[in-house]
Amino acid sequence: MQHSTTCAIVLAGGYATRLYPLTLNKPKPLLPVAGKPIIDYVIDLIRQVNPDTTVISTNKRFKPEFDTWATTTPIKVKVVAEETLREEEKPGAVKALHQLLQQYTGYDTYIVIGGDNLMTLNLKEMLELHKRTGSPVIAAYTLKDTREASRYGVIESTINGTITTLVEKPKLPKSNLIATCCYILPAHTPKLLQEYLEKGGKPDAPGYFIEWLVKKTRTLAYKFKGTWFDIGTPEAYLKANLTLITHSISPKAEVSSSEAVESIVEEKAKLNKSLIVSSYIGHSTAVENSTVKRSVILPKAKVEDSTVSNSIIGENSVIKAHRLKKAYLPDHTKIGT
Structure with missing residues (x-):
């Protein structure tokens, strides 16, 4: 039986301006939470599935910090930087992902995870769901307060997990089930990203690409319970630390x-x-x-x-x-x- 190849991409190219002043001189994924960098929690997830390649996608400004961090990781990672030094120069997360994947074509599966994701998730089970169905799979989390869902991609799905609608940052959320930045995507993802951008898709937040993807092809929600933190503000960063x-x-x-x-x-x-x-x-x-x-x-x-x-x-x-x-x-x- 032929080996199925997997490439894991960790998105770590942002400048985290909402976390200023904490991230003025340090990338958010390298901030410690309960004693270890946020990105180490992401690596813990990735180790569950042992991908063939793991890539950290960052920017030119913070590449030296990630290069230093990469010498300490339990798995081999490649640090790749886009040519930006500040927020205003960024091409957008989706466009940066598309550019990156031009260097990493030919894999059967792509795992895309935000470098600031702090969650308890069975990534191996999520990957098995993708392999069993062939469909893109999105890690979905249920918020306690529906009103908070307006900050995220809001999911409605069938009983078997098929996403019927996904609306990015709706003013009036119809659900408290949200899409986190953790996706398992098929082999033709580089072509999907190209099509999305050519049709005028927003190049910044990855959630807009997922919203488009849901309309194009059957996409599944992998609902997980436990811990998930959106570390977007100093208050949220402090809360994550105190919780863990x-x-x-x-x-x-x-x-x-x-x-x-x-x-x-x-x-x-x-x-x-x-x-x-x-x-x-x-x-x-x-x-x-x-x-x-x-x-x-x-x-x-x-x-x-x-x-x-x-x-x-x-x-x-x-x-x-x-x-x-x-x-x-x-x-x-x-x-x-």
């Missing part, structure tokens, strides 16, 4: 006269006379004589004589004698110094 944090203190952390409750404290972090509750403390971060609650402090930061709650503090920041609440600070912020 499990208590873990590295044996290489230094904890003196301090207490850490339901928190992650990474290696080489130093806690002195401090209380840490439901928070993430990055590696080589120092917290002294401070209280930190429901917050994320990224690596190599320093917090002294301060109270921090519901906040994010960027790498290499220094906070002294200050009270922070619902603050989202970029890397290298200095307060009270």
Whole structure:
């Protein structure tokens, strides 16, 4: 029996302007959530199916960061960059995908996943559904609040999962079932993308291509339960961290006269006379004589004589004698110094 070939594409070419200031100097997929980069969760999904090729599609500005990250991955990945350095130069995610796939034709199956997807999903089962039916398959998630669905592609489907309608960002959603950026697509996807663009399809959000695809060919919704986060804002990023944090203190952390409750404290972090509750403390971060609650402090930061709650503090920041609440600070912020 001939081997069926699979190419996994991770979309990581955006500039995540809605997450500013956290992503001014770092791509969103490399932001840590509960101790590991968002894209590592995507790689965990991809490893379920062991594709022949895995490609990270990014931009010229952030390619060096992804190249460095790629040296740490458990599977071999290829980092490919579009020639852009800022948001205004982007060709759009769909057009960038089309251009990329011109280099990766000839595969039987394409798996396309957003590099900021954080979800619990049985990708192997989803792939088997595609192979069994030959149809494109979209990972679909049920939101608790239908009103939130207007920000996404809203799905209506039959009892057997066939998508009857998919409307991208409707003003009045008819369903709380949405399409996430996780697709399994057939061998002729490069030609489909070309046809879509030639007919005037929007080149930016991939959801518009999927909306067009649903009208053209039978497409299935793979409904999954569990965790899914749309990390589009600092508030959502903080929420994802707080949801996934499990208590873990590295044996290489230094904890003196301090207490850490339901928190992650990474290696080489130093806690002195401090209380840490439901928070993430990055590696080589120092917290002294401070209280930190429901917050994320990224690596190599320093917090002294301060109270921090519901906040994010960027790498290499220094906070002294200050009270922070619902603050989202970029890397290298200095307060009270």
